[in-house]
Amino acid sequence: MxxxxxxxxxxxxxxxxxxxxxxxxxxxxxxxxxxxxxxxxxxxxxxxxxxxxxxxxxxxxxxxxxxxxxxxxxxxxxxxxxxxxxxxxxxxxxxxxxxxxxxxxxxxxxxxxxxxxxxxxxxxxxxxxxxxxxxxxxxxxxxxxxxxxxxxxxxxxxxxxxxxxxxxxxxxxxxxxxxxxxxxxxxxxxxxxxxxxxxxxxxxxxxxxxxxxxxxxxxxxxxxxxxxxxxxxxxxxxxxxxxxxxxxxxxxxxxxxxxxxLDDYVTRRHKLARRYDDLLEDLPLTLPWQHPDGYSGLHLYIVRLNLGEIRKTHREVFSSLREQGIGVNLHYIPIYRQPYYEKLGLRREDFPHAEAYYREAISLPMYPTLTEEEQDRVVKALHEAAS
Structure with missing residues (x-):
């Protein structure tokens, strides 16, 4: 597989x-x-x-x-x-x-x-x-x-x-x-x-x-x-x-x-996102919130781990998903953390919400040809990794 x-x-x-x-x-x-x-x-x-x-x-x-x-x-x-x-x-x-x-x-x-x-x-x-x-x-x-x-x-x-x-x-x-x-x-x-x-x-x-x-x-x-x-x-x-x-x-x-x-692709992404919302609602996650003023292109589906309820680290959950063949990613490492930017003297404590996001975020697979069977595999792997 x-x-x-x-x-x-x-x-x-x-x-x-x-x-x-x-x-x-x-x-x-x-x-x-x-x-x-x-x-x-x-x-x-x-x-x-x-x-x-x-x-x-x-x-x-x-x-x-x-x-x-x-x-x-x-x-x-x-x-x-x-x-x-x-x-x-x-x-x-x-x-x-x-x-x-x-x-x-x-x-x-x-x-x-x-x-x-x-x-x-x-x-x-x-x-x-x-x-x-x-x-x-x-x-x-x-x-x-x-x-x-x-x-x-x-x-x-x-x-x-x-x-x-x-x-x-x-x-x-x-x-x-x-x-x-x-x-x-x-x-x-x-x-x-x-x-x-x-x-x-x-x-x-x-x-x-x-x-x-x-x-x-x-x-x-x-x-x-x-x-x-x-x-x-x-x-x-x-x-x-x-x-x-x-x-x-x-x-x-x-x-x-x-x-x-294009419109068909975005519609399909929204259908997949709604299905993720339903299948993941019982996990200790913060699911993506959509502002009522916007209709997202939904390039990414980003969840945040409620680490206070999960007895694993961010890295452990991420690694578990990768080991199960789920190509999760993290979008993005805050730019001020990059070695090239550190010389600018920016302080991480000046960006508390970006820091909290980085500690918890994981991007799940999201693309129009993702099948429901594949999405079920993602959900099953996330249940195992986050529980």
Whole structure:
């Protein structure tokens, strides 16, 4: 009996056919499929502009640059996220700090953010950018964060890597109603995949123009953007020091095929989550809580161990599940605990809710092709491990 991973992509024949069509076409990169994918994602989310890239990490970096993040500036984000959410600031030469999480949603806490902003305002070190992360696909309290953005003058980048297909206040995540830019990831274990890839959405034409420039070496062939004249039809200009962060036609073709099943995938994830809720309700666990303002993409199903009722350690439960072939994971180790970040001098005691989360959290297998029989195996193994 094989192991059950925490996440898994589904590749069907239409996906393969879409990729093969590109492989037989004239363009493997910089052709018509990437713009078609961008248009499809933007239309789905209700955003004005989309810029597809080779990863969400690249998209975060370019979004920071497009918003003018530079050495000496501050970027704040949640500590309970993948390191890319803060590394994007370091790649710009900026400084990083963290805001503790909400104890129920595990997302960046607006209350903690407001307290930290008051202190930073008095000290003259407000952030230029705040990056709320929709952990597991559940949207942050974006309205509250946006209100603070207007009051204190910072930009907002939604790291929605887990959240495509979800909704906030009844509207699609990605419409940028409460942010300057929204980022999605299309890594294989995410809700839909382009193998690797990401996209940045915005309603600001200037931000979109700059992201498109920076993702492709800072080079333009658009006459209206050029600094000088033109020597001929071959002419291009490098206007900024950009990067090769472009998405390929092959990746975009896969994404265009996958997005047709996006709503079905999210619906299936919700069905599995409800079944987990029912099957695990008698165990000493804290099950995921969903805020009524949001409809999660449910990239992850995260439980917390009530260690006061379990006569085992966090590590013992985790190891027992792995030994039984259940590919659990922990999303995430708080970033300030990473050796690279420890030199910043951040204190663990400043983030009590993130620390409590890290002591107790386990991500259970969650993906659309997870069968009920496999889910039963996960539940049985968790009963044995936690009892």
């Amino acid at each position: 094989g192991g059950i991973p925490y996440g898994r992509q589904e590749i069907l024949q239409p996906d393969i056919d879409a990729v093969v069509d590109v492989l037989r076409s004239d363009f493997l990169t910089q052709g018509p499929v990437v713009p078609a994918f961008e248009a499809k994602v933007a239309a789905y989310c209700g955003a004005s502009h989309a810029s597809a890239m080779n990863s969400a990490t690249s998209a975060l970096h370019v979004a920071c640059l497009a918003l003018g993040l530079k050495p000496g500036d501050w970027l704040w984000t949640t500590p309970v996220t993948f390191v890319a959410s803060s590394n994007c600031a370091l790649h710009c030469g900026a400084k990083v700090d963290f805001v503790d999480v909400d104890p129920r949603t595990y997302n960046l806490s607006p209350d903690a953010l407001e307290r930290k902003l008051r202190t930073a305002n008095a000290a003259g070190c407000l952030p230029k950018i705040v990056v709320p992360v929709h952990l597991a696909g559940q949207p942050c309290d974006m309205e509250a964060i946006y209100r603070l953005a207007r009051e204190y003058g910072f930009h907002v980048i939604e790291d929605a890597s887990h959240a495509i297909g979800g909704r906030y206040q009844g509207e699609p995540i990605g419409n940028c109603r409460y942010s300057d830019v929204t980022i999605f990831s299309f890594h294989p274990v995410k809700i839909i995949t382009t193998a690797e890839g990401g996209i940045a959405l915005t309603n600001d034409a200037g931000i979109a123009e700059r992201m498109n420039l920076l993702r492709s070496h800072g080079i333009t062939r658009e006459p209206q953007l050029m600094a000088g004249g033109s020597d001929g039809p071959w002419y291009y200009e490098q206007l900024e020091l950009g990067y090769n962060y472009r998405m390929t036609e092959v990746q975009a073709a896969l994404g265009l095929s996958q997005i047709e099943r």
